Amino acid sequence: MATKIRLARGGSKKRPFYAIVVCDSRMPRDGRFLEKIGTYNPLLAKDSEDRVKLDLERAQAWLDKGAQPTDRVIRFLEAAGARTKVARNNPNKGTPGKKAQERAKERADKAAAPAEE
Template sequence: MVVSLRLLRFGCKNKPFYRVMAADSRSPRDGKHLEVLGYYNPLPVKLRVYWKQLLSTFMRYWLSVGAQPSEPVQRLLFRAGVLPPPPMLAMGQKGGPRDTRLVDPMTGRIMTP
């Protein structure tokens, strides 16, 4: 059984809310899961702050036993400081450099000189 870390979608139309979960890679997106590892709200709340709560000890456990994060979860873990930057942040889809500006490792935002 291959375990993947991925997002489970909740919320209504145009107002998504996600749970980060560990699940069997063969189960559907909103299907059975093994464990809920955190939450992510992509819509800005007050002061344009994105709300995310990740349980990093459980994330580190699942990563240590070989769980594979999906690309969105990999970006969230990078912004939370659990993983190194994913290769897609530095490279475009076809393998060329997409952006040469520096990215803040804690927030994932572009740093100004």
Template sequence: MSVKIRLARAGAKKRPYYHIVVADSRSPRDGRFVEKIGSYNPMLPQDHADRIRLVQDRVTYWLSQGAQPTDRIARFLGKAGLAPMPAYSEQPKKSAPKKKAQERLAALKEAEEAKQAEAAAPQEEASPSEEAKAE
């Protein structure tokens, strides 16, 4: 049986509240679970003590039994010091331009650099001739 530590949604419409549960990965999100090991209230400020509650000894027990935390739960456990902090980037890969758009941007940058190099080259050549005129 594949066991996950994940969020189960509760609360009213537009007022989310989550239970942190240990559940079989095949069971529905808000359905059957093995054990409730905490809660998460996203409506509270980030520095509020009751925003994330965890039963630490049960979390460590389930992690030792091979339960896999979801990405959000792994972040919670990393902040609580119960597991290593997962590596993640702030900017998701989805927001990056697609391949062809990146190629077009690279071509535009090369064209701009070429124009700047051409504009700088005549100025450098003009400088020695101006010195010759001054003599």
């Protein structure tokens, strides 16, 4: 059985609250899970201790058994020190789209034209 460590959403509309769970990868997001190992409340301040609560011993035990964490859970584990931080590099994410680049070029050309006169 392929297991994953992922977030299961709870809470009401516009008030998300997540449980960090270990589940079979074939189960739905909020479906059946094997074990709940923590919680995540994105509405709390980033420096709050209660924002992410994670049982590191259980998480490490599941990782040793071969459970694959999702990207968000990997970040939680890195912040807690249970995993080494991996450098992420996506150079295309910060670049503007084609139309925005064209508008910026037009603005630069307009600004350069009066300076030449």
